[in-house]
Amino acid sequence: MQYTWIDILNCIMGTFSAMGMIFITYYVYRLTNKSSRQDSYFTRMVDLYYKIEEDSLLLVDCNEMSQIHIVKRIEVNSTIMIYYLLRIPGFYKDRLNFMAILYDIAKDPYNCNKYIELSNKFKSFCWEIRDKKKSSHSMSFDYDGKEFEY
Numbered sequence: 589m590q591y592t593w594i595d596i597l598n599c600i601m602g603t604f605s606a607m608g609m610i611f612i613t614y615y616v617y618r619l620t621n622k623s624s625r626q627d628s629y630f631t632r633m634v635d636l637y638y639k640i641e642e643d644s645l646l647l648v649d650c651n652e653m654s655q656i657h658i659v660k661r662i663e664v665n666s667t668i669m670i671y672y673l674l675r676i677p678g679f680y681k682d683r684l685n686f687m688a689i690l691y692d693i694a695k696d697p698y699n700c701n702k703y704i705e706l707s708n709k710f711k712s713f714c715w716e717i718r719d720k721k722k723s724s725h726s727m728s729f730d731y732d733g734k735e736f737e738y
């Protein structure tokens with residue numbers, strides 16, 4: 589059986605094509621996996637934030653027996669929110685300060701000033717979460733009101 593140069597060239601090109609497809613598939617998987625994790629964790633963090641906020645309002649108006657249950661819910665939800673904050677991919681410069689406020693709330697749920705700080709930190713977290721590096725597949729939330737140029 590004789591092989592011609594065209595057969596050898598087809599074999600080499602097929603190998604490069606297969607390696608290229610594997611690379612592209614892995615790259616797309618990695619981008620979508622990171623993006624879906626970020627969306628999933630962020631959605632859970634928003635739910636936990638609203639539960640903590642709701643429980644903090646209930647904490648003021650309840651009797652002692654129901655306050656115990658509300659305090660336990662706040663402690664647990666704050667701890668779970670710390671877990672998601674540490675697991676969420678992307679860059680956030682005040683991550684440790686945000687985690688410290690959540691930790692303080694878990695330790696002392698009766699301190700109402702911490703809930704105001706939590707609200708401010710969560711707002712800045714929502715605006716500042718992004719990729720560590722600016723690349724072609726990332727988008728910044730900084731919008732100055734001008735039209736987009738393509």
